Amino acid sequence: MEAEISRCSGPLLCGEESGSQKGAAIMWELNHGVNALATQILEDPFPFVLGSHLALLNSMKEGVVLVDEAHRIRVRNKAARKLTEDLLPETGALTHLGDLPVTAILDDLFRGRRRLHEETVEEVETLRSFQFTFTPCWHDGRIKGVMIVIRDVTRERELHDKLLQAEKLSRIGHAFTELSHQLSNPLSVLSGYAQLLINMTQETKFHSSATKIFQAASQIQQMVQHVLDYVRISKPIRSRMNLNAIVRATLDQLEDQLQNHAVLVKTDLDPTLPDALVDEHEIRQALINLIDNACQAIGASGGEIEIRTTQREGRAHLSVSDNGPGIAPGHLGKIFDPFFTTKSMGKGTGLGLAITRSIAEGHDGSLHVETALGRGAKFTI
Ligand SMILES: Nc1ncnc2c1ncn2[C@@H]1O[C@H](COP(=O)(O)OP(=O)(O)OP(=O)(O)O)[C@@H](O)[C@H]1O
Ligand SMILES: [Mg+2]
The missing domain is CATH 3.30.565.10 (Histidine kinase-like ATPase, C-terminal domain)
Incomplete structure (x- = not known):
């Protein structure tokens, strides 16, 4: 059974009286649920996450999930609930975190074959990136659980990609500026001679071919100019x-x-x-x-x-x-x-x-x- 700490960190409700019958029914349901949850946590093999730990976990912006030996989620903090609405199953054993299969990772950690496991995964559907850090939790000399810390690293990845792209563009920029200087002379020659040909071939069957050469040369000149406008680092004159x-x-x-x-x-x-x-x-x-x-x-x-x-x-x-x-x-x-x-x-x-x-x-x-x-x-x- 999962202990949802966002609900059990507050005080227990104890059968307050309510004004209406409907209200009383809701209060009973709530009371019943919270008490059941509390009993379950006290019998839980994770008593060490009670008390101040709960408040601490709930104040973290990283998602924290604790799973037991059967790979069932026993605890998840508020952030985990928010971050992972579609990543984590509500019930049953944890087999995947989004697209990442975790059974083998968890088995290795429980058997002490690894001390730490870290994985960054990009969700294909949502294009969000998550970093998962798995660490075994020791209690009374035994590994009682595995803690999974979940960070949404989408923004970090985007910034990193942008930086890479900026570096790449700056290199392309330098190369292109160089290349465009080298291209501009032969291009001017090409369009100059094409213009000459257009004039010389008036009313002959070569006229349209000459025009096509001229147009193609102009197109290349325009494209070169366009790219140069983009890569040129000029300060705006305002x-x-x-x-x-x-x-x-x-x-x-x-x-x-x-x-x-x-x-x-x-x-x-x-x-x-x-x-x-x-x-x-x-x-x-x-x-x-x-x-x-x-x-x-x-x-x-x-x-x-x-x-x-x-x-x-x-x-x-x-x-x-x-x-x-x-x-x-x-x-x-x-x-x-x-x-x-x-x-x-x-x-x-x-x-x-x-x-x-x-x-x-x-x-x-x-x-x-x-x-x-x-x-x-x-x-x-
Ligand atoms: N008003 C628009 N309506 C529909 N699609 C558009 C519109 N503006 C831009 N796009 C799309 O965005 C793409 C990128 O536009 P962008 O102006 O950067 O390049 P381009 O027009 O293809 O080439 P360039 O501007 O360098 O000649 C276009 O190819 C087109 O698919
Ligand atoms: Mg355009």
Whole structure:
């Protein structure tokens, strides 16, 4: 039988009178349950976890579980209950902690074949990571139980992964800056000669081939520039500006491009928006990235984009929403990762949102998305 210490650490209830019959029935149930639990704990082979130990265990943020020789859970503290709702069985022998089989580990510890066992497991379904530390508990010269300490290390793992990624990106950044310098000369030669060929082959069958070479070279140049924008470590140059003015100027700049797309662009700009300290070039870049994505998501079938500025709690918010297909739940966790793209080769580098996010963060802000499949997407800085 399991002793749930979160319930038995308080004083025992002793048949208080209650106002209504229903209340009395509940009190009886409660009394009965608590007394049964208390008797069970006193006869428990874990008397050493009573008293001050209980309070101590319950105050810990790590989950603590004690199992007996039959691998049944006898005690779990409050944190274990919270952390492990779906990891631990309510009754019966403990065979798994989430995805981790534990029978052999527990047997080894009870037989003294190991003194300690530590394991970090990532739950496939929930993507949460747990670290389990198993230690035998000695009492009267015998191993009476095994204590399992459970730590949720999801956040730690995420930070570690981010650090690794940042290191990797910094190395890629250096390599790419070098490579792009080397690429820029031959690329300029390629597009220069392609341009020349276009002019020389007017009204011949080679004209469209020359145009294709020129377009391909321009695409590569654009991609190189995009990656360079991402890896370049430049300090923002900030000045006091109005976001609405930046939105209008950016839309002017994109006018031709937007006319080629079957999109209707609406704006809803808060006229009372105060000036903010921003890097105009960067905010334009961020807005262009979001509008580009919205146009590409809407595609040829046409749709609507709305650009809004609002203010909340002393902060300016800039959002771009579209009524395109939205983002698949499976992609949501990855869209801000550098180089993640669902677009075909040459159409997307997968850097637009990563750049936009770093611009937002460079302005002490953030970038987040709201989306539902089939119902568009809204990105807010
Ligand atoms: N408004 C949107 N609607 C639907 N999906 C979107 C939207 N914005 C972004 N996405 C998804 O997020 C992915 C990543 O976007 P991101 O802007 O970082 O890269 P990209 O557009 O693919 O390439 P790049 O911006 O470098 O040309 C896109 O490939 C797309 O799958
Ligand atoms: Mg993009």
